[in-house]
Every structure is written in C-alpha cells, then in structure tokens.
Amino acid sequence: MPYFATSTEWFEQSSLLLKARPTTTRITSKYTVLRPSASKIRKRKKYLEKRPNLSSTNNPSSTLANPSEPTATFKLKTYDPVSGTCLKYETNKAAEVGRLIGSLGKLSRHMAALPDVVDDFSKPTEMEGIETPTREKDVKVEVGVVEQKVSTGGGGGKKKKKAKK
Amino acid sequence: MAEAHLSNDDFFARLTDLFGHNRRKGHGSVYLTQKRLAFDHGSDAPSPTKVLDDPLWDMHPESPLPILIRASNNVSSKGDGKGRPITDRKNVEKIKLSTIVPPGQIDAFYARYAEVCKAGMSGLRKRDKKKKKKDKKKKKAVEGETKG
Structure with a gap:
C-alpha cells in the first residue's frame, strides 16, 4: 500500500x-x-549545483540545505x-x-x-x-509548492522584465 | 515473550534511554508497536466453539482489553564478509521493551507517551526553522526582484 x-x-x-x-x-x-552514504551526499551536492535556486539559505528542506545532514x-x-x-x-x-x-x-x-x-x-x-x-x-x-514554482519560474519572469526594460 | 513486561513508569524511563541511545549514535531506528492484548487472559481467550458461534466475537468483547506496547531498536552488525559486506558499523545489540497499558489508563499513558516521543525524536525538522527559512526566502525573492 x-x-x-x-x-x-x-x-x-x-x-x-x-x-x-x-x-x-x-x-x-x-x-x-x-x-547519508557518500554516494548520496554526492548526489545531493550535484542536485544543489544544478539548481542554484535551492541553495542552503532559501531552501525549506534541511536535507538539501546540508548534503551531509x-x-x-x-x-x-x-x-x-x-x-x-x-x-x-x-x-x-x-x-x-x-x-x-x-x-x-x-x-x-x-x-x-x-x-x-x-x-x-x-x-x-x-x-x-x-x-x-x-x-x-x-x-x-x-x-x-506554489512558492517553489514561483521561485523556479522566477528566472523566466526576470528575463521578461529585462526584455521589457 | 521471554522477557517480562515492564511497568509503565519503567517503560517510559527505558524508552527515553532508547531514544537517547539513538541520538548519541547519530543514526538508527526506534520501532514502536501497539496491539490489542487478547490472548493472555483466560476469560477472554477465544475458544474454537466461541469463534464458530460468533465469528465477529472480537468486535464486541465483554470487557475492554489492555494494549500491549513494544519498543525496540534496530540491530546492526559489522557484517561477516561472507553473506554481508564488512562495514564500519559498530555491533549494536537489540534492545527490547514492552509494557501493558490497562484500558483505564490509555489516555494518561498516551499523554506521557507523546511527551517522551516528542523529546526523543529530535532529529525531525522543527517548525520554527522552517518559518525563518520561509521569511528569508521571501526576503531573498524581494531582493532578487529589486536587483533584477
């Protein structure tokens, strides 16, 4: 189940x-x-590098904030x-x-x-x-969830703003 | 069960130790189980005829039944290199606790149980932290917008 x-x-x-x-x-x-195992820590670090939006300070999930936690x-x-x-x-x-x-x-x-x-x-x-x-x-x-979506989509929004300027 | 059931007070003391043990170790599990204690009591034990007469006998027992609570940790071993690979773990022996809660004391027991568990499960994420982070997030978002 x-x-x-x-x-x-x-x-x-x-x-x-x-x-x-x-x-x-x-x-x-x-x-x-x-x-977390060594490989898990590596994976988490990779994931963080891929998404700079989810850096340690503005990330709600503590496991992602600190990969070795x-x-x-x-x-x-x-x-x-x-x-x-x-x-x-x-x-x-x-x-x-x-x-x-x-x-x-x-x-x-x-x-x-x-x-x-x-x-x-x-x-x-x-x-x-x-x-x-x-x-x-x-x-x-x-x-x-909504905030995350907003933050991930934030890059696009900023670009649009720049284009308008 | 080979081991005798603890009194409720002893159980809470030992359970606190169990959680403390887990915290000192830095990782590991604590298992908590609860179930109806139906077969230790001669009068309530279901005889085969009783079950045949009324298959749903356990839906309406004559008197309230006690609850059996068990707690244990996970066993971990270094591994023998044959069946399981050798790890850097320490050998941890199984710790088993159990207690019986009489039906009249369930509410009181669970109030204490909740306190012990809340104190023991310190690894879980705190609510306050999350709020602060959310605030930071909002601030950052605002900053980002102003910069952009």
Missing part, C-alpha cells in the same frame, strides 16, 4: 480497519535517523496480517509527532474496545487542536 498524503486520511482509514479487525491489527511506528523520518504503519491490509503515513516534521501520537492514543481506544464517546473534558479541545493544524499544514504545503 502506498503512503497516505495526509495524516487525517491515515487516521480515518486506520480507525476503520481497527473497527473491522480489532484483535489482529497492529500499529507500528518507526523513527529513523539515516546518515542525516535524514530523520517518522513512519506509521497500520497492518492487519489476516487481511493483509497495510496503511502507511510518513512525516519528517517534529511538529506532527504530538498529534500523531494523539491519534495513536485514539486508535488504541478502538483496540482496547473502549467506547468512542468523548467522556473527558480535555478531549474536545484535543480534537480541535488536532484538526486545525492539519488544515494549516495542508495550506502551508501548498503554499510551499
């Missing part, structure tokens, strides 16, 4: 799977720090060995960890066969806190 684009999508599908198969489904989270990821995998269903989500943002563990907690309520009802007063606030950042994040990601 491919990775889901958003954590909310992963959470919804996982909770459906857990409802259907609460005994066999497991959730594995993996936090990995990978030190290790890449850290946090992966979530919901797997049911009986049906073979596998649902995955991957992130590299520290800001998402708290929310993802929160959703793990909610999913474990399904596992424990606890009712889904909101019995704590803290829960609704958690829910709000959990849902709003995802929207923000989605918007941010889109903004980032």
Whole structure:
C-alpha cells in the first residue's frame, strides 16, 4: 500500500480497519535517523549545483540545505496480517509527532474496545487542536509548492522584465 | 515473550534511554508497536466453539482489553564478509521493551507517551526553522526582484 498524503486520511482509514479487525491489527511506528552514504551526499551536492535556486539559505528542506545532514523520518504503519491490509503515513516534521501520537492514543481506544464517546473534558479541545493544524499544514504545503514554482519560474519572469526594460 | 513486561513508569524511563541511545549514535531506528492484548487472559481467550458461534466475537468483547506496547531498536552488525559486506558499523545489540497499558489508563499513558516521543525524536525538522527559512526566502525573492 502506498503512503497516505495526509495524516487525517491515515487516521480515518486506520480507525476503520481497527473497527473491522480489532484483535489482529497492529500499529507500528518507526523513527529513523539515516546518515547519508557518500554516494548520496554526492548526489545531493550535484542536485544543489544544478539548481542554484535551492541553495542552503532559501531552501525549506534541511536535507538539501546540508548534503551531509542525516535524514530523520517518522513512519506509521497500520497492518492487519489476516487481511493483509497495510496503511502507511510518513512525516519528517517534529511538529506532527504530538498529534500523531494523539491519534495513536485514539486508535488504541478502538483496540482496547473502549467506547468512542468523548467522556473527558480535555478531549474536545484535543480534537480541535488536532484538526486545525492539519488544515494549516495542508495550506502551508501548498503554499510551499506554489512558492517553489514561483521561485523556479522566477528566472523566466526576470528575463521578461529585462526584455521589457 | 521471554522477557517480562515492564511497568509503565519503567517503560517510559527505558524508552527515553532508547531514544537517547539513538541520538548519541547519530543514526538508527526506534520501532514502536501497539496491539490489542487478547490472548493472555483466560476469560477472554477465544475458544474454537466461541469463534464458530460468533465469528465477529472480537468486535464486541465483554470487557475492554489492555494494549500491549513494544519498543525496540534496530540491530546492526559489522557484517561477516561472507553473506554481508564488512562495514564500519559498530555491533549494536537489540534492545527490547514492552509494557501493558490497562484500558483505564490509555489516555494518561498516551499523554506521557507523546511527551517522551516528542523529546526523543529530535532529529525531525522543527517548525520554527522552517518559518525563518520561509521569511528569508521571501526576503531573498524581494531582493532578487529589486536587483533584477
């Protein structure tokens, strides 16, 4: 199964799977720090040389900013060995960890066969806190993409301006 | 499982160590798994007849079930030069932790779990950095336009 684009999508599908198969489904989270190999560093450097726009200061991705920096990821995998269903989500943002563990907690309520009802007063606030950042994040990601497009297309734009002058 | 389950407090202490170990090493993985603990309890164990009578018995257990949480690191070895090439890695032994969370304590457990994981996963990208970079990017873009 491919990775889901958003954590909310992963959470919804996982909770459906857990409802259907609460005994066999497991959730594995993996936090990995990978030190890049020498060839990977070379590739990253080459990539940076090709695109001067993505130099270390104005680049949102830290792995590209410093070619020898290790890449850290946090992966979530919901797997049911009986049906073979596998649902995955991957992130590299520290800001998402708290929310993802929160959703793990909610999913474990399904596992424990606890009712889904909101019995704590803290829960609704958690829910709000959990849902709003995802929207923000989605918007941010889109903004980032748009900005990148703008910056890569910026060269063309500048040329046009020069031509006008 | 050969090893005894830890208490929740011990588990958090050891998990913090595990993350610290990973950080000192500079690379490596931490695996966290959670699943329903269904077969350790005599009363809840599904007898074959029970499963036959009601194939969906696990959808509505009589009482809430505990959750089993496991944590481990990745094993790494130098390699023997035969099956695997010899690398400059150090031999790292497997560290395995596990704990059982009773259904009543799930919310409290996950609150602490989130704290430990947030502190432990220090390699991930920070939000603040990104914002600063974005600002810089905007500034640079502006500068570029003025220069152009």
